[in-house]
Amino acid sequence: MAWEIVIGLETHTQLSTQTKIFSGSSTRYGALPNTQANAVDLALPGSLPVMNRAAVERAIRLGLAVGATIAPRSIFARKNYFYPDSPKNYQISQFEIPVVQGGSISFFVGDQEKTINLTRAHLEEDAGKSMHDDFIGPHGESSTGIDLNRAGTPLLEIVSEPEMRSAAEAVAYAKALHSLVMWLGICDGNMQEGSFRIDANVSVRPVGQEAFGTRCEIKNVNSFKFLERAIQYEVRRQIELIEDGGRVVQETRLYDSDRDETRSMRSKEDSHDYRYFPDPDLPPLVIAQDWIESVRQTMPELPTALRARFIAEFGLTPVDAAQLSISRALAAYFESVNATLPSGQAKLVANWIMGEVSATLNREEKDITESPVSAAALAALLTRIIDGTISNKIARDVFASMWAGELGGNPDAIIEAKGLTQISDSGAISAMVDAVLADHPAIVAEYRAGKQKAFNSLVGQIMKAAKGKANPQQVNDLLKAKLDS
Amino acid sequence: MSNALKLYPSISALSQALAQHQLSATELAQDCLANIAAQSALNAFVHVDAALTLDQARQADALLAAGNGNILTGLPIAHKDVFVTQGWRSTAGSNMLKHYISPFDATVVHQLRAAGCVTLGKLNCDEFAMGSGNKHSVFGPTHNPWDTTAVPGGSSGASAAAVAAKLVIAATGTDTGGSVRQPAALCGVSGIKPTYGAVSRYGMIAYGSSLDQAGPLASSALDLVDLLDVMSGFDNKDSTSAEHCKDVPNAPGRIRAEFNRADSGFSSNANQPLKGLRIGVPKEFFGEGLSNDVAHAIEVALQQFEKLGAQRVDISLPRTELSIPAYYVIAPAEASSNLSRYDGVRYGHRSASYSDLEDMTARSRAEGFGSEVKRRILIGTYVLSHGYYDAYYLQAQRLRRMIVDDFQAALTQHCDVIMGPVTPTVAQAIEQNHNDPTADWLADIYTLGLNLAGLPGMSIPCGFGPGASGKPLPIGLQIIGNYFDEGRLLAVAHQFQQVTDWHQRVAGQT
Numbered sequence A: 001m002a003w004e005i006v007i008g009l010e011t012h013t014q015l016s017t018q019t020k021i022f023s024g025s026s027t028r029y030g031a032l033p034n035t036q037a038n039a040v041d042l043a044l045p046g047s048l049p050v051m052n053r054a055a056v057e058r059a060i061r062l063g064l065a066v067g068a069t070i071a072p073r074s075i076f077a078r079k080n081y082f083y084p085d086s087p088k089n090y091q092i093s094q095f096e097i098p099v100v101q102g103g104s105i106s107f108f109v110g111d112q113e114k115t116i117n118l119t120r121a122h123l124e125e126d127a128g129k130s131m132h133d134d135f136i137g138p139h140g141e142s143s144t145g146i147d148l149n150r151a152g153t154p155l156l157e158i159v160s161e162p163e164m165r166s167a168a169e170a171v172a173y174a175k176a177l178h179s180l181v182m183w184l185g186i187c188d189g190n191m192q193e194g195s196f197r198i199d200a201n202v203s204v205r206p207v208g209q210e211a212f213g214t215r216c217e218i219k220n221v222n223s224f225k226f227l228e229r230a231i232q233y234e235v236r237r238q239i240e241l242i243e244d245g246g247r248v249v250q251e252t253r254l255y256d257s258d259r260d261e262t263r264s265m266r267s268k269e270d271s272h273d274y275r276y277f278p279d280p281d282l283p284p285l286v287i288a289q290d291w292i293e294s295v296r297q298t299m300p301e302l303p304t305a306l307r308a309r310f311i312a313e314f315g316l317t318p319v320d321a322a323q324l325s326i327s328r329a330l331a332a333y334f335e336s337v338n339a340t341l342p343s344g345q346a347k348l349v350a351n352w353i354m355g356e357v358s359a360t361l362n363r364e365e366k367d368i369t370e371s372p373v374s375a376a377a378l379a380a381l382l383t384r385i386i387d388g389t390i391s392n393k394i395a396r397d398v399f400a401s402m403w404a405g406e407l408g409g410n411p412d413a414i415i416e417a418k419g420l421t422q423i424s425d426s427g428a429i430s431a432m433v434d435a436v437l438a439d440h441p442a443i444v445a446e447y448r449a450g451k452q453k454a455f456n457s458l459v460g461q462i463m464k465a466a467k468g469k470a471n472p473q474q475v476n477d478l479l480k481a482k483l484d485s
Numbered sequence B: 001m002s003n004a005l006k007l008y009p010s011i012s013a014l015s016q017a018l019a020q021h022q023l024s025a026t027e028l029a030q031d032c033l034a035n036i037a038a039q040s041a042l043n044a045f046v047h048v049d050a051a052l053t054l055d056q057a058r059q060a061d062a063l064l065a066a067g068n069g070n071i072l073t074g075l076p077i078a079h080k081d082v083f084v085t086q087g088w089r090s091t092a093g094s095n096m097l098k099h100y101i102s103p104f105d106a107t108v109v110h111q112l113r114a115a116g117c118v119t120l121g122k123l124n125c126d127e128f129a130m131g132s133g134n135k136h137s138v139f140g141p142t143h144n145p146w147d148t149t150a151v152p153g154g155s156s157g158a159s160a161a162a163v164a165a166k167l168v169i170a171a172t173g174t175d176t177g178g179s180v181r182q183p184a185a186l187c188g189v190s191g192i193k194p195t196y197g198a199v200s201r202y203g204m205i206a207y208g209s210s211l212d213q214a215g216p217l218a219s220s221a222l223d224l225v226d227l228l229d230v231m232s233g234f235d236n237k238d239s240t241s242a243e244h245c246k247d248v249p250n251a252p253g254r255i256r257a258e259f260n261r262a263d264s265g266f267s268s269n270a271n272q273p274l275k276g277l278r279i280g281v282p283k284e285f286f287g288e289g290l291s292n293d294v295a296h297a298i299e300v301a302l303q304q305f306e307k308l309g310a311q312r313v314d315i316s317l318p319r320t321e322l323s324i325p326a327y328y329v330i331a332p333a334e335a336s337s338n339l340s341r342y343d344g345v346r347y348g349h350r351s352a353s354y355s356d357l358e359d360m361t362a363r364s365r366a367e368g369f370g371s372e373v374k375r376r377i378l379i380g381t382y383v384l385s386h387g388y389y390d391a392y393y394l395q396a397q398r399l400r401r402m403i404v405d406d407f408q409a410a411l412t413q414h415c416d417v418i419m420g421p422v423t424p425t426v427a428q429a430i431e432q433n434h435n436d437p438t439a440d441w442l443a444d445i446y447t448l449g450l451n452l453a454g455l456p457g458m459s460i461p462c463g464f465g466p467g468a469s470g471k472p473l474p475i476g477l478q479i480i481g482n483y484f485d486e487g488r489l490l491a492v493a494h495q496f497q498q499v500t501d502w503h504q505r506v507a508g509q510t
Helices: A053-065 A167-183 A224-243 A289-297 A303-314 A318-324 A328-340 A346-363 A375-386 A392-403 A411-418 A426-439 A441-448 A453-465 A472-484 B011-019 B025-038 B050-065 B107-114 B157-164 B181-187 B221-231 B254-267 B292-307 B323-341 B357-368 B371-384 B390-414 B448-453 B486-499
Strands: A003-014 A077-080 A090-093 A104-109 A112-125 A129-131 A145-147 A154-160 A196-206 A216-221 A251-256 A261-267 B045-047 B076-080 B118-123 B170-174 B190-193 B214-218 B278-282 B311-315 B417-421 B457-466 B472-480
Touching (some): A053 A154, A053 A289, A077 B323, A090 A112, A104 A318, A167 A196, A167 A303, A216 A261, A224 A251, A303 A318, A328 A346, A328 A375, A375 A392, A426 A441, A426 A472, A453 A472, B011 B025, B025 B076, B045 B157, B107 B118, B157 B181, B157 B214, B170 B221, B181 B190, B181 B472, B214 B221, B278 B390, B292 B311, B292 B486, B311 B390, B323 B371, B323 B448, B390 B417, B417 B486
Parallel strands (some): A216 A251, B076 B118, B076 B170, B278 B311
Antiparallel strands (some): A003 A154, A077 A090, A251 A261, B417 B472
């Protein structure tokens, strides 16, 4: 039987505020345990929550970016459950009326554009951390410690509709969302530190069936690679289970990256009754239109708008435009290089950034902001391709030298020092062509007999003789002229 | 000195005596500490620390000596033990918090301290403010100074008892369903519950967050003006605190200004000061269950108001009876969630033996909470549970809105203030209802609606009736106003207290 995969993602995005969502404690990561927990975070008797407007502003930014409705009035609710790293033993969240409603995110999977609708995004507070493994109690016994530094860190939980149909789509969506929240400056995107945590709801159904299959929720996946593997494993598990005559049980599962499998954490039967009710300590969150407008004024150009502009202004393909707008820094790098060059070179710039530059960055696990080759330096290199000083191929060697920091990363100095200047003297090239034709009469005969491949072979011989420095266009032209004369 | 508070029975008299150096704040504090010790059988105080108190008294004396005192400087007060205090323990009358000391002061505590009041200690109360007889406290019951076999009311029972027994000039209380007005009535003192949002809840150990409001208890309406004036004000640490009261900023000085405006209006007509004031008398407050003594005292008081020129209007608050089920769903629901933080993990009682984390929390709570608290947590958990939420919690919220509408219809169309009894009877014997814990709940019928609506209301003494032991026990008159009408309510009460002396009667001296 053919199966269709159905995936919806819930993403916990830590908002990049200075202080917590309901208290004035710092949200800085990595401080000594419990040094960033005040009376509110510790849930001391008599303490009360006060909403942090900076967290709301970040929710508004996301809402505007995804074309969602910003609720003029949303409600904070208490989600009641006992857990020692949840100091109040309830989490302040939003339940019935979330702050961001609807919206969508578009991205490319390969060269296919895909749009996923969002259900909602709601504000809530993070929990603290239980330290089970490396905590020693006051009497040297193994014990459980609690660090409440993270308790009360603002989260925006972004919930997608179950519209993804493959692990690859889910990963593409997650990457697009990840780059969007960083683009908007509402989240630092640091997945190792837990700033961007993904839960995946996965189910399968026979192709053509309308009703959803029973879903499982895979919790707290903290890398895109693990997300893909976890979904792939889970899909396989569910299909095998059903094909063996079994039944998927609705449950929460954890992905174990060491064993590359998902494991049952708790079933629906032992799921909590959270006893949600509106938090009487917090009045409804009212967002007036003028607040939304003032946030709109500070919004950067959005990736979708930038993509459209790159296509219209520079004639880029949608796929190229999408790749170049993966982050604000990369887009800015592209625009900066492009601005220095004569018009009509955007394709060359795009190819270089997505080719040589991105490949080298990926290989060294670096971000564009860490590139040793600046936009200005790359522009200087590309200028030498455009004016015919060097060929594209030679330029790659020069780029490698620039990356390594040779001669201050100056392309002209490198070309000069290594004698890489292209031979464009038609007399010199003509002599080389004549010499090769004289040395390879057999290949010339093949060409004359109608074998086009023979032409390329001759070009190769000429370039070899020129040590790659002959202007390829001139070589082509002269060779063709001499052969066909 | 025998008892300075009997010699100077009002804030103005005592304040004048301090300002004129007839006695020092330190002498006054020592006198109060001695009286508290002498009256320990009342079981009003749960924590006294003479050194802390005398330190504050010395600071007050320094201010007074420099001529920098104000009306409250050096005045001896005490706080209900649901306000957290630096220094004194903050227990909420619970084994759970029996040894808990807060690292910060409640906003109300801070405001009164900043005004120069001297804290005498912490006052007993029903555990987490749940109760109406001060019987549900880990420290045992507080006794009514008028008859020690009777309850002082609750949950601010010891606050009322301490004022009635002249242990302090005033006390703070909290009122979630009548917990200021009811003990004030049963102990023959004056007490006010302000409009929800007028006084900060920061540092008040929460019971029912949407209902809880702090208020002062003292000997007269005039004294309440001085106290409430510094207690009320917007607090950015409490998101439910009001920034504005109608058109006026919620800030210290508001109550005094509104009281003065109303009072000078009343005083301009010396013979009929309350002429034009329409007093709504809800028929539902005079139905079955109201004792003859209370009904009679209220009737006499209403006639007194008519003599002052007020007009009596019959009104109806048809949902009065339904305020009991509405309250006993909403308050426990909020309480069940508010009290879940007491788990033995970070502070408070932790069981000595347990098998695992879940067991630690379960045992700590089982040992830490008393039966009335457990009862309300169970009810609250039940009414919020899946499948019952709509039938109970949402239904109660609908009732709540209808109760709000009833009050608004009365206060905007028919009358300026509403008057009636606070309690159906005088104070019950401490032993009463021992086997029927929910019977006490029915006696809250006249006070609950106000909290559900968030309105201000007060209780002032208006007579006496015989208690179970035959001794005369005080009766309170309830005066209810519209939102942020505290100043005017106090001015109306003050008119009554100028022509009556119920508020001047002293326990043990009738």
